[in-house]
C-alpha cells in the first residue's frame with residue numbers, strides 16, 4: 001500500500017458538504033473546516049440549522065463545540081448539494097437510501113461520496129456504499145467510499161489523537177479521501193478492502209451491544225475480552241464469506257473499532273446493551289435516547305445475512321434473541337458457554353488437520 005501525505009501537508013481547499021448534523025457530522029464538519037475546506041453542514045431540521053447559524057453551536061449533538069463561521073449551515077438540500085466536489089454521508093445507515101434519492105438531481109460523475117454511516121440496510125442487507133451506488137448510478141462506483149475506524153465524535157471534536165481508515169474501490173479515490181481528512185490529530189490510513197472495512201465497521205456495533213449487556217449484567221473483564229475476541233472471529237467469518245481480506249479485521253476498521261466501541265464510555269451501542277443487561281427493555285432505552293444506536297437495526301440485518309450465507313455467528317444470534325425475542329442475557333450467556341467443545345479456529349481449518357478425539361468435527365467444516 002502506498003504511503004501517503006505527511007501530516008504537515010495542507011490539502012487544497014475543496015467544496016465539501018456533510019449531510020447529517022448529528023455528533024459525527026458535526027465533528028467531521030469541524031475537522032474538514034480546520035483542514036481548509038469550504039464546508040457546508042446539512043441538518044434535516046430547519047430549526048437546527050437556524051440555531052447553529054445563530055449561536056455556532058449544535059443544540060443537541062456536541063453542544064459544547066463551537067463551529068467556525070466559515071462552515072455554512074443549511075437545511076435546504078439543493079443549497080447543500082449543488083456544485084460540490086465531495087459529499088459526506090453522516091446520517092444513520094437506515095436513512096441513507098432516502099437521502100440519496102433526494103440528492104439524485106445534483107449528483108455528477110466527478111463527485112466523490114464518502115459514507116461514514118456504519119450499518120447494513122435491513123431491507124436489502126446492503127452496505128451503505130452499495131446503497132449509494134445503486135441509487136446514484138451517475139457517480140462512478142470507484143468514487144464511492146468510506147471513512148471508518150475507531151473514532152468517537154466527542155474525542156475527534158476535542159482534538160484528541162485518532163486514527164481511521166479511508167477505503168474505496170479505487171486506491172486513487174481512497175487516497176483523495178485520506179488527503180481530505182488527514183490532520184495533525186487525525187491520521188488516516190488507506191485500506192483498499194472496501195467490503196472488509198464496511199463489514200467490520202458495521203458489525204462491530206452488534207458486538208458492542210453484547211459487550212454492554214455483559215457490563216450491565218455485572219460480568220467482568222474476562223467476559224469482555226472473550227466477546228471482543230470471539231466477536232472478531234465471527235465478524236471476520238462473515239466478511240471473508242463476502243470476499244473481504246482477512247487481514248482487514250486485524251486493522252483499525254476491525255479490532256480497532258471493535259475495541260473502542262466495546263470499551264468506551266462514549267459508545268451509544270455499548271450503552272444500550274448495558275441498559276438491557278440491567279433489565280430494561282429495548283423500547284424503554286430507545287425511547288429516552290436522542291442518538292442512534294446502529295447496532296440495533298444492524299443486528300437484524302446481520303442475523304438474516306449470516307443465516308442466508310450459512311455463516312456461524314453465535315454471539316450475533318444471542319444478541320438478536322435478546323433484542324427481539326425476549327431472551328434474558330444470562331440465559332444467552334449460559335447457552336453460549338454450553339456450546340460444543342471447539343478448536344479456536346478463525347477460518348475454515350484444512351481437512352488434513354484432523355481434530356483429536358472428543359472435539360467437534362464441525363470445526364473442520366466450511367461453515368466456519
Ligand SMILES: NC(=O)C1=CN([C@@H]2O[C@H](COP(=O)(O)OP(=O)(O)OC[C@H]3O[C@@H](n4cnc5c(N)ncnc54)[C@H](OP(=O)(O)O)[C@@H]3O)[C@@H](O)[C@H]2O)C=CC1
Pocket residue numbers: 020021022023024025044045060061090091092093095099116117118119151152153154290291292294
Ligand atoms: N458518533 C460517533 O462517534 C460516530 C458515528 N458514526 C456513524 O455516523 C452515523 C451518524 O451517527 P451520529 O452522527 O453519531 O448520530 P447522532 O445520533 O448523533 O445524530 C443522528 C443524526 O442523523 C439525523 N437523522 C436521523 N434520522 C434521519 C433521517 N431519517 N434522515 C436524515 N437524517 C436523519 C439526525 O437528525 P435529527 O436531529 O433531526 O433527528 C441527526 O442529525 C451513524 O451511522 C454512526 O454509526 C461513525 C463514527 C463515529
Ligand SMILES: O=C(CO)COP(=O)(O)O
Pocket residue numbers: 118149150151152205208257260261266267268269270292293294
Ligand atoms: O463508531 C463509533 C466509534 O468508532 C461510534 O460508536 P457508537 O455509535 O456506539 O457510539
